[in-house]
Amino acid sequence: MSAVLDSPLLATYPATDVTLVRGEGAWVWDADGNAYLDFVAGIAVVGLGHGHPAPLAAAHAQLDALWHCSNLYGSEPAAGLATRLAARFPGSKAFLCNSGAEAVEAALKLARKATGKAGIVALEGGFHGRTAGALSVTGQPAKRTPFEPLLSGVTFVPANDVDALLAAVTDEIGLVLLETVQGEGGVHPLTPEFLAAARSSSLATDALLCLDEIQCGLGRSGTFFAFEQGSIEPDLVTLAKGLANGLPIGALLSRVDAFAPGDHGSTFGGNPVACAAACAVLDSIDDELLASVRASSAALVAGLAGLSGVLEVRGAGLLLGVELDRQAAPVVAAAREAGLLVLSAGENVLRLTPPLTIGEPEIAAALAALAEALA
Numbered sequence: 001m002s003a004v005l006d007s008p009l010l011a012t013y014p015a016t017d018v019t020l021v022r023g024e025g026a027w028v029w030d031a032d033g034n035a036y037l038d039f040v041a042g043i044a045v046v047g048l049g050h051g052h053p054a055p056l057a058a059a060h061a062q063l064d065a066l067w068h069c070s071n072l073y074g075s076e077p078a079a080g081l082a083t084r085l086a087a088r089f090p091g092s093k094a095f096l097c098n099s100g101a102e103a104v105e106a107a108l109k110l111a112r113k114a115t116g117k118a119g120i121v122a123l124e125g126g127f128h129g130r131t132a133g134a135l136s137v138t139g140q141p142a143k144r145t146p147f148e149p150l151l152s153g154v155t156f157v158p159a160n161d162v163d164a165l166l167a168a169v170t171d172e173i174g175l176v177l178l179e180t181v182q183g184e185g186g187v188h189p190l191t192p193e194f195l196a197a198a199r200s201s202s203l204a205t206d207a208l209l210c211l212d213e214i215q216c217g218l219g220r221s222g223t224f225f226a227f228e229q230g231s232i233e234p235d236l237v238t239l240a241k242g243l244a245n246g247l248p249i250g251a252l253l254s255r256v257d258a259f260a261p262g263d264h265g266s267t268f269g270g271n272p273v274a275c276a277a278a279c280a281v282l283d284s285i286d287d288e289l290l291a292s293v294r295a296s297s298a299a300l301v302a303g304l305a306g307l308s309g310v311l312e313v314r315g316a317g318l319l320l321g322v323e324l325d326r327q328a329a330p331v332v333a334a335a336r337e338a339g340l341l342v343l344s345a346g347e348n349v350l351r352l353t354p355p356l357t358i359g360e361p362e363i364a365a366a367l368a369a370l371a372e373a374l375a
């Protein structure tokens with residue numbers, strides 16, 4: 001344990017004394033043999049649960065066949081993944097990369113190339129990643145300030161403020177970038193009215209509309225894309241977290257074909273092993289799984305609303321924010337003591353992002369652990 005604690009990693013994350021060594025379904029085990037119910041799932045990543053047989057078998061087979069070939073040559077897993085993504089978002093083509101921030105970077109560059117306009121509208125409290133470009137569109141001053149100056153031309157508006165949005169989307173704007181459900185920023189779903197205003201104003205000004213579904217997409221909201229629960233469709237979608245059930249991957253889906261050879265690239269993007277796993281993930285997100293996400297969500301929301309100290313439960317599907325009457329950090333620590341891993345999202349909000357495959361026993365166990373943590 002101490003070798004892990006003292007390891008020479010730069011301190012970009014808070015120190016932790018939990019070292020995880022094994023996972024199965026919704027459960028993980030630490031180096032001391034303690035079991036935890038995992039309602040973090042690698043931050044909304046391990047959507048099918050740890051060690052799910054479908055992506056595991058696909059990745060194993062691809063490891064045996066070919067690990068890497070670059071984008072200078074064709075790869076069946078990358079082509080298969082792009083085809084599956086286009087089936088979910090008809091008329092789109094994919095740029096494959098390795099993370100969420102890279103998918104956002106691709107969206108920033110594609111919008112600039114397609115529209116010739118540098119202006120961007122994004123949301124206060126939004127989160128799009130940590131690279132310089134993605135940070136430039138992240139509406140959280142604490143994360144941005146130490147690294148300014150960032151990209152210029154970005155206007156932040158409050159989520160769900162239609163008037164502020166309409167005032168900000170001028171003819172200089174090339175990209176409107178929104179999380180359909182804000183994740184890191186406290187789990188705030190956008191209203192249908194706000195999304196409709198984003199669609200109409202971007203159309204009127206020849207800006208592209210990108211929905212960042214890196215956290216809320218891929219079935220987590222109870223539909224494949226969270227935006228399917230409203231009435232609009234974007235031009236661009238970014239995906240990452242759950243796409244390969246834990247192998248590093250990201251994707252930009254675009255209905256606008258603005259890139260030519262040489263405009264953008266990534267050595268590891270479209271890695272065959274990650275893409276093979278992602279194909280298996282997409283094949284596993286079927287109507288049955290989505291119905292089960294909605295049922296689990298309803299059961300979890302009902303149970304959470306009855307816990308002491310809970311002021312509000314919000315979100316979509318199995319991306320839930322639990323607003324507390326107290327600080328979240330001590331509750332996260334107490335839940336861990338009670339055998340449950342959960343996240344926070346801001347000072348007073350617990351964030352639950354369990355595997356999409358959880359059922360009644362996991363929900364009951366999580367509610368019992370949270371009741372103990374809040375007692």
Ligand SMILES: *Cc1c(COP(=O)(O)O)cnc(C)c1O
Pocket residue numbers: 098099100101102104127128129130179183184212213214215216240241
């Ligand atoms: C996590 C996240 C990102 C960044 O993804 P990384 O893989 O950490 O770069 C971007 N947007 C949203 C909505 C996210 O939740």
